[in-house]
Amino acid sequence: MIEISVIIPCFNSFSLMKNCLQSLENQTFKNFEVIIVDDCSTDNTYEMLIRYMELSMLNLKVLRQIKNLGPGAARNLAIENAQGSYLAFCDSDDWYEDDYLEKMYNSCKMNEADIAICNYKKVFQNNFVEVNYIKENKLKNNKRNIITNSKTSLCLILIKRSIFTFKIPEIYNGEDMAIIPLLMTKANKIVCIEDCLYNYRIHNSLSLKNDKSIFFSIKKAYKYICDNWEIDGYDEELSFLGVKFILYGALLNGIRANIEKNIILNDIKLFEIQFPKWYKNTHIKNMQFRYRMFLFFVRFKLFFLMQLYVKIHSQQSHY
Template sequence: MRPEISVIIPCFNAEIYIPRCIEKLEQQTFKSFEVVIVDDCSSDNSVELLRKIEKKTSLECLIIELNKNSGPGNARNIGIENARGNYVSFCDIDDYYEPDFLKIMYEEIKNQNAEIMMCNSKLLFKDGSERKNSYTEIFDKYKEKEDYLALSRSSLCYLLVKKDLFNNISIPELRNGEDIAVIPLLMLKASKIGHINYSLYTYYVRENSASSKPTKKSFQDLVTCFSIIESMWTDSYSDALEFIGIKTLLYSAVLIGFKANVNLKQIKEQIYCFTIENPNWYKNRYLRTMSKRHSLFLKLVKYKMYLFLNMYAKFHSIVMK
């Protein structure tokens, strides 16, 4: 029998996290789903552990082994190609779903007649402490399609998506930020988008993980992300496109650029190019949704205060506390 939902999980060297992720899937109160795990050429015992679990679990499980490591974007694309569900959701192997994730997301996407459903999340830290990461206050005020495009979450893991939306759209094969590029494109195609006030996804914060370390490659990936979005954007929703650029280039890429000691000339070039195309970006109506620290950073960008931007970046971990 065809499952309603396909849960797609990329896996790379994550043997210590696999049991928890699978256990949480076994606890799901919604049962019409399959699990598609794509191992991205792990060098630890991930595949062996997955094969053992496959024999014991009650889950409908498909395990795909790649013979070359190519990053989570490609792993997810392969998962989507092999998915049989009408809807797809995504989970990172070191994170997990709350027991009602699939049930509530499926009920709401049906009840709201939507093609994409978003939920809130919570952060789980190594010491066991948790912090909710809620967008409810924003989406209580901003409910139009352009609002969702501008203010959407930056992770596919917080979404349930009608699988057909991925027709002619693939996730970029980047090492960082591939979700940033694909989510707005999916939302452009969606007839309706919804959001629910439940923290259903738990993101495990690994402070020393490779993906959390700013690099010159992650700077370039963010630049590429926005280029992909621009190239596939329609003429409408110009405020949303501009705001995506503000978040992706002027904030995230510039911040990572300074953290990773990217050549200042390259950083200035990205700021200059965006400013030439969007001379009034600082008047964008969605800027009011940004936090005070984000707004401060963008003011430094606007006035080209590079010394202070560099200082902000170096002490970012302190500012975030």
């Protein structure tokens, strides 16, 4: 019986997959399969993957979409074909530490957890490495804290397939953000690992910083969360996810991309209709001061100061 299915969507990216494939071959945990879904690449990625599969010792399947549908649809196809009891995810240009699967799997088993979450490193083009982590004692393995503080990447979790009951939405730059909080609500127990086990390759993202589509993707992601939120007694967490994703993430990216002022202010108004006392949310006090400053400007519709904040923090990555 296969314990873990590792799912990798790809599009025109075989030339960037060396580290990814090598890290899978180097895994200290051996009972896993790899499912790579080619999202109708226009180069020779699919042919090269077939050639690699024929030579590799990995338990590898290569599937192909009949048309380009995005990473969400590619992952859904892989999940449908997965045989593992657990699901893991990797992007084609990123890579695992050699003990990623072993530590994540053992943490789930030893703690009888449905989900394990790890930390990660950002690897920039000049090989500069930035470590990103949340200490386990900050979350205290508390479900409410984990839902509100969890990373927005499927690549940082190992999850029991039996609780992965949602379809990943096809939202460009927003599918992980939409699905992860919902998966967290399904878990009876979640364990956090302080180790940085995932390497996230950072490309030149200047074009993304002014991309209006990010603004709309974040809004679609939060709507997907609201439409599928089924857990009773967690309204405070749903509201806070909206504060993070809409009032901070979407608005910051919208202002950065020069979305019209009336659209920004209308989104604030719509959120206040849904959550009139959002600024009293108990989770806000745990946010960094700079985030709370922006939210202060949002609460009082101080658009000029919101713009100034975005200008000062324009070098930050998007949510």
